[in-house]
Amino acid sequence: MSRVPALLALVAALALPACDDDPVVNAPSRLMTVELHEESRQSLMRAQPAGVHSWSGRENDTVAVQMTAPVEARASVTAVETIDGDSPDEIAIFLDGAGQLGDFGTTVNSLSLFDEPVLPSTYDVLIAPDALLGKHAARLITPVTLSDDVPPDDRLLWDLQPVEEVLGKVATYATNQPVAGAVVTFYRASEPRLPVGVTTVTDADGEFFAELPEGRYDIVLAGPGDGSVPIPPVRLLDQQLPLFQGAALRLEVPVVPTRPVRGSLVRAGSETPVAGRVRIEGQLTDLLPGGTGIAMGRYRAEFETEADGSWEAELPLGAFTATGIPRYAASTQTLGIGTLDFEVPFGVPSVEGLDVTMPPTVSARIEAYNPGGSPMVGATLVLRMKSAPRYSWRRVTGASGEVTGAFVGLVIEDEYDIELIPPPDEDGQTRIARVQTEATFAGPGTVLRIEARRSDRFQGVVFTEGQQEVGDVHVLLRDPETGELWDTAVSRDSDTFTGVFEAVVPR
Amino acid sequence: MVIAAVLPGCLWIPGIFKEKADPPAPQPDTRAISHCRPHAGRPMLLGSQTGERIFGCRVANPPDADWRLSFPETVDPRLTRPAVDGFLFAEGVEAIRLDRDDLPWSPHPYEAILELDVPDDGESREWRIIVIPHVDDMWPLPDPGSEG
Numbered sequence: 001m002s003r004v005p006a007l008l009a010l011v012a013a014l015a016l017p018a019c020d021d022d023p024v025v026n027a028p029s030r031l032m033t034v035e036l037h038e039e040s041r042q043s044l045m046r047a048q049p050a051g052v053h054s055w056s057g058r059e060n061d062t063v064a065v066q067m068t069a070p071v072e073a074r075a076s077v078t079a080v081e082t083i084d085g086d087s088p089d090e091i092a093i094f095l096d097g098a099g100q101l102g103d104f105g106t107t108v109n110s111l112s113l114f115d116e117p118v119l120p121s122t123y124d125v126l127i128a129p130d131a132l133l134g135k136h137a138a139r140l141i142t143p144v145t146l147s148d149d150v151p152p153d154d155r156l157l158w159d160l161q162p163v164e165e166v167l168g169k170v171a172t173y174a175t176n177q178p179v180a181g182a183v184v185t186f187y188r189a190s191e192p193r194l195p196v197g198v199t200t201v202t203d204a205d206g207e208f209f210a211e212l213p214e215g216r217y218d219i220v221l222a223g224p225g226d227g228s229v230p231i232p233p234v235r236l237l238d239q240q241l242p243l244f245q246g247a248a249l250r251l252e253v254p255v256v257p258t259r260p261v262r263g264s265l266v267r268a269g270s271e272t273p274v275a276g277r278v279r280i281e282g283q284l285t286d287l288l289p290g291g292t293g294i295a296m297g298r299y300r301a302e303f304e305t306e307a308d309g310s311w312e313a314e315l316p317l318g319a320f321t322a323t324g325i326p327r328y329a330a331s332t333q334t335l336g337i338g339t340l341d342f343e344v345p346f347g348v349p350s351v352e353g354l355d356v357t358m359p360p361t362v363s364a365r366i367e368a369y370n371p372g373g374s375p376m377v378g379a380t381l382v383l384r385m386k387s388a389p390r391y392s393w394r395r396v397t398g399a400s401g402e403v404t405g406a407f408v409g410l411v412i413e414d415e416y417d418i419e420l421i422p423p424p425d426e427d428g429q430t431r432i433a434r435v436q437t438e439a440t441f442a443g444p445g446t447v448l449r450i451e452a453r454r455s456d457r458f459q460g461v462v463f464t465e466g467q468q469e470v471g472d473v474h475v476l477l478r479d480p481e482t483g484e485l486w487d488t489a490v491s492r493d494s495d496t497f498t499g500v501f502e503a504v505v506p507r
Numbered sequence: 508m509v510i511a512a513v514l515p516g517c518l519w520i521p522g523i524f525k526e527k528a529d530p531p532a533p534q535p536d537t538r539a540i541s542h543c544r545p546h547a548g549r550p551m552l553l554g555s556q557t558g559e560r561i562f563g564c565r566v567a568n569p570p571d572a573d574w575r576l577s578f579p580e581t582v583d584p585r586l587t588r589p590a591v592d593g594f595l596f597a598e599g600v601e602a603i604r605l606d607r608d609d610l611p612w613s614p615h616p617y618e619a620i621l622e623l624d625v626p627d628d629g630e631s632r633e634w635r636i637i638v639i640p641h642v643d644d645m646w647p648l649p650d651p652g653s654e655g
Contacts, residue, residue, distance in 0.1 A: 094550070133618055
């Protein structure tokens with residue numbers, strides 16, 4: 001069934017009372033933000049913020065939510081081979097700029113054509129050979145407006161720029177020793193947070209080779225992420241590349257001696273070793289009197305411990321913090337995140353015994369209440385840590401004894417986003433809106449009380465600009481001021497009542 | 508052709524009111540996973556302009572949902588993989604927030620595979636995430652909004 005008459009009939013039928021019904025006007029009006037997510041059966045960009053909508057509070061008033069029609073974006077991507085004639089295995093296209101829901105990536109087809117339905121908007125377009133993971137330089141085009149003003153036969157031309165050979169050598173400052181195994185990455189000077197996508201590694205002579213379009217670049221030198229080559233990170237700013245007549249670029253890093261550092265992750269109290277991840281961050285020490293004048297970035301490395309919890313790293317001289325991150329285990333999570341500050345000084349051959357103590361998790365009690373104050377049994381509590389590693393899990397409030405309407409258990413000390421999802425009623429219908437709150441669990445015995453608000457159930461309908469109702473759309477309703485999620489629903493996909501959804505909003 | 512006539516205080520549309528008065532109950536959705544946002548199977552950037560992204564799906568039985576990260580081999584064998592595979596970091600939830608600071612540090616872009624798995628139903632979805640280095644953590648860069 002469709003189109004304009006059918007939609008109007010549907011909306012009218014939902015909006016107006018039947019002839020033998022009394023008008024129902026009994027709740028305050030509400031505003032809500034609606035997001036729509038359509039399964040991929042039609043177009044990938046039917047995931048969109050559909051704006052703020054109002055509901056009058058009358059039971060029979062239907063909220064009509066219109067989906068924005070996508071436009072066909074068409075572009076031809078011209079790739080550039082490397083000097084050796086290699087082509088990228090793939091070319092990824094990333095679009096940013098229409099808000100998180102509109103952001104997406106794809107790959108061009110075998111004919112290097114980009115054909116995608118997208119939300120009409122203005123985007124930053126990143127053309128990324130090898131998805132930034134190889135040796136081909138990406139190109140950022142901004143802004144690109146994709147709208148239905150473009151004639152359907154026209155195709156945008158997105159080309160990659162010709163590349164030139166860039167040679168370089170990394171050596172130590174003053175002592176001129178080659179630095180092997182350094183990771184070299186490039187950023188356009190005008191886009192200092194977005195890597196070009198060309199990564200190379202120095203050989204035994206400290207030399208590297210890359211291919212880049214002519215331009216100005218920031219060059220970052222660092223050791224691999226696992227800390228296996230402990231060199232000071234250095235960022236060389238705003239270099240014109242390639243150099244005149246193919247001259248080799250020379251990059252210098254300060255000499256910072258290293259020392260072996262050994263430690264373990266251990267369980268607080270028992271000192272039992274435990275396996276996990278270790279994150280090292282710190283500031284290195286420039287030993288040269290007066291300094292080298294080379295600005296060193298903060299040192300970072302991250303690695304897994306051995307199975308027995310021990311870890312060993314070669315670290316430059318400096319002051320560091322080691323963070324021990326326990327592996328996730330929801331049902332038996334007994335450890336929190338531990339940190340240890342330490343120094344690697346000049347006058348010692350090694351640093352030993354760095355035990356990062358992992359504190360125990362702490363007891364917490366979260367009580368859920370219905371509107372009016374009675375315990376909410378069978379409610380779902382979703383807990384999300386607000387700090388890295390941001391573990392998330394769920395618990396259900398108990399039905400008897402001390403845990404009636406409550407969760408009692410262990411949590412890692414941290415700040416949390418907590419979501420209360422009320423249980424459905426006997427008919428499987430949700431009658432109470434979700435509640436989201438924040439809490440800090442620090443130390444044992446924290447008690448958190450969450451009370452749901454009285455809520456109202458309403459009906460809505462999802463339709464397109466062509467007045468066609470759309471079923472099977474995931475509808476998310478949020479507080480327009482805080483973004484708090486109130487409820488979710490899926491629009492019906494049936495011969496009658498297609499596009500209709502039912503949901504709750506709090507008073 | 509639909510014929511409608513508005514009567515005082517109510518609306519009459521043939522064939523509509525009966526359905527309105529007794530709307531069909533929605534059929535239970537038997538799909539284990541659906542309506543993923545962003546759409547699964549496509550590459551995503553994490554860390555260029557957006558340091559944090561929300562990944563979520565409609566999951567029929569949320570308590571069964573596991574969220575894991577894995578790390579494919581690097582394109583260049585001289586580069587190290589950032590971490591061991593398959594570490595679990597969330598379960599029982601329909602959506603997660605993923606911040607680049609939750610992921611292993613690396614000086615170069617790397618690939619991470621985020622997987623939502625509902626083992627009992629044999630269903631899973633994957634997102635291919637290109638993680639951008641944390642250069643701001645090494646050298647504070649000027650806030651782009653403060654220029655000019």
